[in-house]
Amino acid sequence: MKISCIIVEDIQIAADFLRKFCEKSDLVEVKGHFLNVMDALEYLDRERVDLLFLDVEMPGANGFELLDRLTYSPMIILTTSKTEYAFNAFQYHVNDYLKKPFTYKRFLEAIGKLQQQPAEISPAQQTPSSSQTDTEFLFIKADDKLIKVRKDDILFLESMRDYVKFVTPSKHYMTYSTLKNMEEKLIGQTFLKVHRSYIVNLSKIDDIRGNTIYILGNQIPIGKGHKEDLEARLNIL
Amino acid sequence: MQKIRPPFVFDENLNSSFLEELFEGDTKYAEAVFEDFLKDLPVYWERVETAYHNRNLPILGTSVHTCKTLFGYVGFTDLQELCQQFENKCSVNSPEELRVEYILLIQRKERAQHIIEKEYARLRLFNGDKD
Numbered sequence: 001m002k003i004s005c006i007i008v009e010d011i012q013i014a015a016d017f018l019r020k021f022c023e024k025s026d027l028v029e030v031k032g033h034f035l036n037v038m039d040a041l042e043y044l045d046r047e048r049v050d051l052l053f054l055d056v057e058m059p060g061a062n063g064f065e066l067l068d069r070l071t072y073s074p075m076i077i078l079t080t081s082k083t084e085y086a087f088n089a090f091q092y093h094v095n096d097y098l099k100k101p102f103t104y105k106r107f108l109e110a111i112g113k114l115q116q117q118p119a120e121i122s123p124a125q126q127t128p129s130s131s132q133t134d135t136e137f138l139f140i141k142a143d144d145k146l147i148k149v150r151k152d153d154i155l156f157l158e159s160m161r162d163y164v165k166f167v168t169p170s171k172h173y174m175t176y177s178t179l180k181n182m183e184e185k186l187i188g189q190t191f192l193k194v195h196r197s198y199i200v201n202l203s204k205i206d207d208i209r210g211n212t213i214y215i216l217g218n219q220i221p222i223g224k225g226h227k228e229d230l231e232a233r234l235n236i237l
Numbered sequence: 238m239q240k241i242r243p244p245f246v247f248d249e250n251l252n253s254s255f256l257e258e259l260f261e262g263d264t265k266y267a268e269a270v271f272e273d274f275l276k277d278l279p280v281y282w283e284r285v286e287t288a289y290h291n292r293n294l295p296i297l298g299t300s301v302h303t304c305k306t307l308f309g310y311v312g313f314t315d316l317q318e319l320c321q322q323f324e325n326k327c328s329v330n331s332p333e334e335l336r337v338e339y340i341l342l343i344q345r346k347e348r349a350q351h352i353i354e355k356e357y358a359r360l361r362l363f364n365g366d367k368d
Contacts, residue, residue, distance in 0.1 A: 011303060011306050013310050014310070017310070057299055081302070081305055081317070101306070101310045103255075103258045103259050105258070
């Protein structure tokens with residue numbers, strides 16, 4: 001599934017390049033292009049997108065003013081020719097910062113970076129017309145694509161040297177990352193690290209026998225240092 | 238036997254390595270971008286001139302900022318840097334203090350426009366031969 005986006009940019013040449021790069025990558029779908037903040041906000045009141053490509057200096061309100069008025073938290077890539085906005089970008093938890101003019105290679109790096117910071121869209125951030133009742137998901141970069149996966153579909157994660165394997169009932173995804181990175185993103189919710197090489201979705205556990213967790217026919221070992229944590233989280237009596 | 242054409246080589250005054258990376262050999266797209274530049278620059282530059290003559294430095298800064306981006310997309314990375322310096326000065330200098338830099342900027346802009354006009358004509362010729 002592609003990442004949906006809008007482009008907020010008053011310079012047509014810059015917007016055209018961005019649109020071209022999005023189409024070329026086949027990773028991002030451009031839902032609209034807006035020349036100013038007000039038009040973009042009007043659109044975002046009706047529709048939600050996963051990502052904003054946002055220029056900072058535009059006629060009228062600037063890009064940060066748009067971020068102040070957003071009612072949800074999409075991913076943000078700032079596009080500007082000024083490096084002075086880097087601090088503001090940090091304060092607004094912007095995902096990346098593209099200094100214009102940027103090449104297609106740089107654009108791809110920015111999109112690829114999004115997979116290092118999995119997007120979380122909670123039910124409160126759904127579009128009004130969405131029929132999904134549980135919209136917590138993240139993006140996994142695998143097979144040169146950014147794949148949208150519902151967290152609730154993930155059975156467990158397994159570390160495989162420089163890669164992490166995400167296991168769902170229907171598919172496996174391999175992404176170039178570390179289990180530690182995933183741990184930082186997922187732990188504290190329904191996920192728990194149970195072994196140095198495994199993180200499990202606690203809600204998917206079928207049963208536990210001895211030092212082995214069973215999830216949909218998969219056997220996951222429980223590490224010695226993790227058993228106590230697991231018992232505490234499962235409220236084992 | 239098909240004749241192999243040499244690739245298009247951008248003018249030495251432009252950042253040709255950057256343009257090669259930006260356009261990736263797509264000279265038709267380069268032609269379209271250069272055409273847009275020649276169409277858009279006079280419109281944006283008029284705002285620069287109006288702001289300068291009205292001594293409106295905040296608007297002058299943002300107008301130069303816009304032109305700076307345009308210059309970047311056609312390979313004038315040095316002129317882009319000059320615009321950035323001028324833009325920075327708009328927030329600290331008076332119009333009188335900016336006069337010399339402003340005149341220099343006009344001269345560089347006109348030279349850039351002339352170069353891009355020639356490059357655009359060359360690109361049209363190059364692309365026309367391909368059809």
